[in-house]
Structures are given as C-alpha cells and as structure tokens.
Amino acid sequence: MIYALTQRLLDRLWNIAGTVNIRVKILGIVLGLVFLLGLAVTLQVRHLLFQAMYTQLGEQAVAFTRDLAARAADPILINDLYALHVLLQDTQRNHPDVVYAFVVDPDGYVLGHTFNGGFPQGLLSANTVTSDAYEHTAILDTSEGQVWDTAVPVFEGRAGTARLGLSDRQVLRTIDTITGQLLLTTVMVSIIGISAAVFLTWILTRPILDLVGATQAIGRGDFSYRVKRWANDEIGKLTDAFNIMSAALQKAEAERVEREQMRAQYVHGVISAQEEERKRIARELHDSTSQSLTSLMIGLKALEDNCQQCRRQTHVIELRSIAGRTLDDVHALSVQLRPSVLDDLGLPEAIRRHVADIQKRTALDIDLAVTGLDTRRLPPEIETALYRIVQEGLTNIIRHAEAQTASIFIEYSNDKVLAVIEDNGKGFDLTGIQQQDGHLGIYGIKERAELLSGHVEIESEIGHGTSLYVEIPVPADEIHNGRH
Amino acid sequence: MLVLLAAGCGAAAPSPDRARIDLSARQPLPARYDQGIMPLRVSVAAVISPRGTAESYQPLLDYLSAVTERPVELVQRRTYQETNDLIESGEVDVAFVCTSAYIAGHDEFGMELLAAPEVGGESVYYSLLIVAADNPASSISDLRGKVFAFTDPMSHTGRVYPTYLVHELGETPETFFSRTFFTYSHDDAIRAVADGLADGAAVDSLVYDFALERDPSLAKRVRVIHRSPPFGIPPVVVSPNVRPQQRAILQNVLLTMHETPTGREALRVLGLERFTLIEDSAYDSVRYVTAAVGTLAQ
Numbered sequence A: 001m002i003y004a005l006t007q008r009l010l011d012r013l014w015n016i017a018g019t020v021n022i023r024v025k026i027l028g029i030v031l032g033l034v035f036l037l038g039l040a041v042t043l044q045v046r047h048l049l050f051q052a053m054y055t056q057l058g059e060q061a062v063a064f065t066r067d068l069a070a071r072a073a074d075p076i077l078i079n080d081l082y083a084l085h086v087l088l089q090d091t092q093r094n095h096p097d098v099v100y101a102f103v104v105d106p107d108g109y110v111l112g113h114t115f116n117g118g119f120p121q122g123l124l125s126a127n128t129v130t131s132d133a134y135e136h137t138a139i140l141d142t143s144e145g146q147v148w149d150t151a152v153p154v155f156e157g158r159a160g161t162a163r164l165g166l167s168d169r170q171v172l173r174t175i176d177t178i179t180g181q182l183l184l185t186t187v188m189v190s191i192i193g194i195s196a197a198v199f200l201t202w203i204l205t206r207p208i209l210d211l212v213g214a215t216q217a218i219g220r221g222d223f224s225y226r227v228k229r230w231a232n233d234e235i236g237k238l239t240d241a242f243n244i245m246s247a248a249l250q251k252a253e254a255e256r257v258e259r260e261q262m263r264a265q266y267v268h269g270v271i272s273a274q275e276e277e278r279k280r281i282a283r284e285l286h287d288s289t290s291q292s293l294t295s296l297m298i299g300l301k302a303l304e305d306n307c308q309q310c311r312r313q314t315h316v317i318e319l320r321s322i323a324g325r326t327l328d329d330v331h332a333l334s335v336q337l338r339p340s341v342l343d344d345l346g347l348p349e350a351i352r353r354h355v356a357d358i359q360k361r362t363a364l365d366i367d368l369a370v371t372g373l374d375t376r377r378l379p380p381e382i383e384t385a386l387y388r389i390v391q392e393g394l395t396n397i398i399r400h401a402e403a404q405t406a407s408i409f410i411e412y413s414n415d416k417v418l419a420v421i422e423d424n425g426k427g428f429d430l431t432g433i434q435q436q437d438g439h440l441g442i443y444g445i446k447e448r449a450e451l452l453s454g455h456v457e458i459e460s461e462i463g464h465g466t467s468l469y470v471e472i473p474v475p476a477d478e479i480h481n482g483r484h
Numbered sequence B: 001m002l003v004l005l006a007a008g009c010g011a012a013a014p015s016p017d018r019a020r021i022d023l024s025a026r027q028p029l030p031a032r033y034d035q036g037i038m039p040l041r042v043s044v045a046a047v048i049s050p051r052g053t054a055e056s057y058q059p060l061l062d063y064l065s066a067v068t069e070r071p072v073e074l075v076q077r078r079t080y081q082e083t084n085d086l087i088e089s090g091e092v093d094v095a096f097v098c099t100s101a102y103i104a105g106h107d108e109f110g111m112e113l114l115a116a117p118e119v120g121g122e123s124v125y126y127s128l129l130i131v132a133a134d135n136p137a138s139s140i141s142d143l144r145g146k147v148f149a150f151t152d153p154m155s156h157t158g159r160v161y162p163t164y165l166v167h168e169l170g171e172t173p174e175t176f177f178s179r180t181f182f183t184y185s186h187d188d189a190i191r192a193v194a195d196g197l198a199d200g201a202a203v204d205s206l207v208y209d210f211a212l213e214r215d216p217s218l219a220k221r222v223r224v225i226h227r228s229p230p231f232g233i234p235p236v237v238v239s240p241n242v243r244p245q246q247r248a249i250l251q252n253v254l255l256t257m258h259e260t261p262t263g264r265e266a267l268r269v270l271g272l273e274r275f276t277l278i279e280d281s282a283y284d285s286v287r288y289v290t291a292a293v294g295t296l297a298q
Helices: A002-019 A021-079 A079-095 A169-219 A234-305 A309-338 A339-344 A347-361 A380-401 A430-435 A439-449 B001-010 B050-068 B080-088 B099-110 B156-166 B187-194 B205-214 B244-255 B261-270 B278-295
Strands: A098-104 A110-113 A136-142 A145-154 A162-169 A365-371 A403-411 A416-423 A455-460 A466-475 B040-044 B071-073 B095-096 B112-118 B128-132 B146-151 B179-182 B200-204 B222-227 B236-238 B275-278
Touching: A021 A098, A021 A136, A021 A145, A021 A162, A021 A169, A021 B050, A079 A098, A098 B179, A136 B187, A162 A365, A169 A234, A234 A309, A234 A339, A234 B001, A339 A347, A347 A365, A347 A380, A347 A403, A380 A403, A380 A416, A380 A439, A380 A466, A403 A430, A416 B261, A430 A455, A439 A455, A439 A466, B040 B050, B040 B080, B050 B071, B050 B205, B050 B261, B080 B095, B080 B099, B099 B112, B099 B156, B099 B278, B112 B244, B128 B156, B128 B187, B128 B205, B146 B187, B156 B187, B156 B200, B156 B278, B187 B200, B187 B205, B187 B222, B236 B244, B244 B275
Parallel strands: A365 A403, B040 B071, B040 B095, B146 B179, B146 B200
Antiparallel strands: A098 A110, A098 A162, A136 A145, A145 A162, A403 A416, A416 A466, A455 A466, B095 B236, B112 B236, B112 B275, B128 B200, B128 B222
C-alpha cells in the first residue's frame, strides 16, 4: 500500500521533473540546495542559540542576584532601607532585562522592592531558597513573559533573601535578530545561487541548444552546419561526434547530388537523343519516303491514265490507293514522331492539331483550353516536354481509361506553366501505380517534369476518373514574345 | 533532514515551573505584626562592618538568648550617633558601644556602664596608626599631604585620637591631610590602607588584632607606626530606662560568661577573655583627649 503510494508519488514527481527544461532543473537544484541548507542551518543555529542563551540567561540571573544579595547585606543589617531601595533601583536600572528585584527579611516580610504601588500577588511565594543553598531559580510565567526568578540567601539567610526576576525578552529578541540575519543571508546566497545557476545553465545548455539548431539544420538539408566545441566534457565529445556525422552526411549528400546530376544528364541526353532521332526519322519520312511515295503515286497515275490493258487498270487504281494510304500513314507517323508544327507554330497549335487528329481517329470527346500563351512562347524544352506529357496522357486515356470525355487545360501565369489532364474514365489505384516502377507512361511524365524542376501530381480513384497535374516553373528571361 | 527540522522546531523556551503570575495586579504589603515575646534588643556599634559584626557577635547573642530565655535581636546602624539615639530612646536594651560614643551618651542622657571586656588582663585598648607595609612613614608627621581614612566621626581611636595627634603638630586634619574620608568601620579602614585607598588610618587595637587573626595576609600589607597611650576599653552599656532588675540580670550574665564553655567560646570568637565591672573614671584619659580636640560629635 505504502509502496504503491510512494511509487505513484515518485512517478508524479518524475513527470513534473521531466516536463521542465534543464534551465529550470538546474535552478531548482541550486535553489533547493541553498534553501534547504539555509533553512537547516537557521533552524539548527536557532536551536543551539536557544540552548546557549537560555543557559546564559539562567547564569546571568544567578550572577545578578548573587551580586544583589552581597550588596544588600550591609543595608539590611544596619536597617538602611533607603540604601536598600537605591540598590534595588540601581540593579533594575543597570540591567534592562531585570523585571523586578526585591529583598525579603528572614521572617518573610518584603524590605524593599522595585514595584510601584503594591506588590504582585503570588510572587513572594513563587520561589524560595534555603539559607544554606547557593541559589534557587524558578521559571515563572508572568504577564511580562517568562521570567527567571532567582532567590539567593543574603548573609547565609540571616539577613533574608534577595529575589530577582530576569526576563527572556532580550534573549528572544537576539535569537529573532540572528534568525532574521541568517534568513537574509540565505536569501542573498539564493540570489547569488540563482545568478550562478543561470550562468551555469547557460554554459551547459548553450552547446545543447547549438546541437538542437544543428540537428534542425540537417533536417532542413543544410549539412554545412558545424557546432562550436565549448568544452572538453561529455557534451564536447557529443559535439565532436555530431560534427563528424555532419561531415559524413555532407559528403554523402554531395555524392548523392553528383549522382543525381549525372543521372539527370543521362536522362536528358537520352530524351534529347530520342527527340533528335524522332526529328531525323520524321524529316526522313517526310523528305525522302513521302517524296518517293508521291513519285510512285504520280507514276501510277500516269500508268492509270495511259491504260492499254484496261483489265489491268483496276489493279493500278488499287495500287495507287494503297500508295496514298501509305503516304497518309507515313505523314501521320512523321507528325506523331515529331510534329514540325511544334517547332513552327508553337505548343497550343501543336496540341490542338494532335487533339483534332485523335478525335478523327477515336470517339473520345476532348475539351482543350490553353490560356496565357497567345502572344508568347515557352522555351523549346518546356514546349517539347509539355507536348510529350499531353501526348502520353492522352495515349494513356485512350489505352486504359475507357473514358468518354477528357479535358486538357494549360495555363501560363506567374512564371510557371500548369497543365491539367482529366478524364471521366475508370480510374485506378494510386498506391498500386506508384509502387510499380515499370509503368513507363507515368514515369516518363514525371521524369520529363522533374528534369525541368517541375512536379507532377496524380489524383485518381477507381470509378471516378483521373486527374494529372503538371507544374513546371518558367524562368522569366526565357520567355519569348511572338514566334520562334 | 527531518530530524534536523524537528530539532529546530523543538527549540523553544524552557517551560515555566509554576502558574502564571500577573505582575501588574499589585496589592499592598501586609503590615508587620508585633511578636508576643519582646526580644532582647542588642545593638553593636559599627566598629567593624555590619556583616563582620553579625558573624562575630552571633555566638554571644545566642548565649544571651539561651541564658535569658528570650529571643535576641541584633540591631545595627551605620554610625555611632544612630546607635546612641536608639539607646536613648530605649529601642535597644543593651549596646556594645565605642568609647567616645559612651562618653557622649553618658554626658548627654546618662548612658550607664554595664560591663567592660577584658583583654590581656586589662580593660584598655589603644589607637594604632597604620600605613601600608611598603610606606616609609614612621610617624604622623610623615603623613602630611597624604590621604587619611577615619573610621566613624564619633570613634575615639579612629577619629578623635588621630585628630589629637594632628592638633599637637599645630594643624587640623583638613589642612594637614590632602583628603580624608570615613569608612564607618575599623576593618574597612584597615582594608582601605591595605588596598592603597588611603595612605594612613588610625584603628582600634582590638579590631586590628582581631582582623589580623582572621586574615593573616593583612599583616604583610599594613604595619603599625604609632601606638597611643591606653584608653578605657569600649564598654557594654544600657539605656538609663532599663529596669534595675533587668540591668542586674544582664550584668550577671556578662560577668559570669567566662565560667561556662559556651560563654567562653562566644568570648573567644570576639577575641575577649571575660567581662568585668568598670568605673566611669576609666574613661578620663579619653575625656582629656576629646576635650583637647573639641567636640567632634556630629
């Protein structure tokens, strides 16, 4: 029961201690130590003072009374009551803590006292001493506080008894003063302690806070941050270890960036080569193959017109039709590989023609909107990339989406170009796609966008179509007014 | 820590022994009631200090109390004159007075001699002129311009005789000494000289011998440079108002005192051998010196 309670108390204490920061902990330790030490010392000193000063008070009461008794003997013996009165008055005047003094004759009659107007009731019988005793002290509880009442026989009791009351007011005052001084000292030491603790905390937490800052910098990707080494202690070692780790991370990051650059260059090279190759093939198809086919068609036409054997005429017409279709196919292939319109008329027109071409071939209803590019052209690599992205997106829709409608929206504004390609198709599971590295369609789109520092977002849900967002930044100085 | 705290908290003033006393609630003191039996009131002139007197006369007083079967009360006063006044008014029955006090009392109100102590077979004593042991003075004339301690203004040996010596040199104490003061008892005068408070003093030879006997170290600190001719010893007197029968009883007690062991012990304490009868004429030499000095009683 008690164990459980202690455990709970300790847990709560630990919880409280755990939530405050190091600064408060150190301050708490210092303050607690100083406070406890000050309190303990104060109480102990107070205790010792009480003992010492009350012992002293008792001894003082005896000394004063012995002195009074010695000096009272002659006045009593010669019945000089005035001298006795003066002696009692002097005794009280010379010792401020003497509350009263009086002398009793052997028959118990008061010969002289320091009270004005009468004698306190019960005081006479409150303390007695035998004539052969050295003294007898009684502690009386009076209306003026505690009084050490000492009785000393005068002239071995033959001349009576001297009584003197010594108050402990001065003792209490002194003890209170010293206690106050000690507490003041404690407070002052506490203030010094707080200052020292604040300084110490600063010394201790400065490297830790530095390390926190450095950790945050590394979290942000800044590996160049190094923590200053303040001292050759555990934290100094931690700092060293941290700095070594930072350096290693920086090196690893540099290597990674280099690799990434190499990869990007490689990909860029591949894409460029692909584009170039497509361009060359398209040109070849257009310039050479198309010309040959056209020549072939002209020849066939002439053959058809000069038909000698009309039985064969039908066959020639058929051949010319095949050649015409082949010419159309070659033309379409050439456009698909690298539309010259992209270079000549720009992105909006190239996309428009591509969309028109698709709509000619399929039942897909495509809604196209291009804004912000009426009077200016994007850099060629961005135009090519966007064209290929739209091309790839539409191809995907036709191949996989089973969609009835699609929309393409391209907008240039604020130094960036945004392309959105949406369809109302069957959609797909994003998690499945993103884990599928082999899916080249989407990978190609991402690759192209990222090469131009852009990024791609895909939103899709099974049965609710797909949206593809592509955003590519356009450096302002690379915008060209008018046409290429 | 807890123990320490507990110890600290427990440090309180000692608790009082008795019930509370209100020092402001005051009542008049009860008046002294008279005892049924009238004590025999004995006064001793302040030849020695009051405490010394009380101590040394206690066996004698006890003896008187035992023999007369009455309580005995010792009455002391600072000066000889006060004692004489008590005797005159009958407030004391028996008194051990100084020689000059007797002469004054006898002349003023008929103080009566009861007995006189006997020391060394004689009822005489001397005035001794004393100085500190290291003082080179050899006579009263060497004390010119010095500080002199008188005992009581009425003391024969302590005031009248040294004044007589100064008069013989054609001076008065006021001009002869640089300063004089009264100690009111002979043993205090001896101590005043021993302590260097006074350069010289004149004391009762009985007291001197007695004091040296009680405190032998005094002998090394003071020395006697002059001894007076013998004077009648300080007597025991009674008031003229004392009934003759009472007077006879007291006289008989004193005169037979040395015949009992307790009486002898009481006498020994006082440095006396016995009490004897004495005539007024024994004090004529004192009267002569007193007359030469003039009336000194104050």
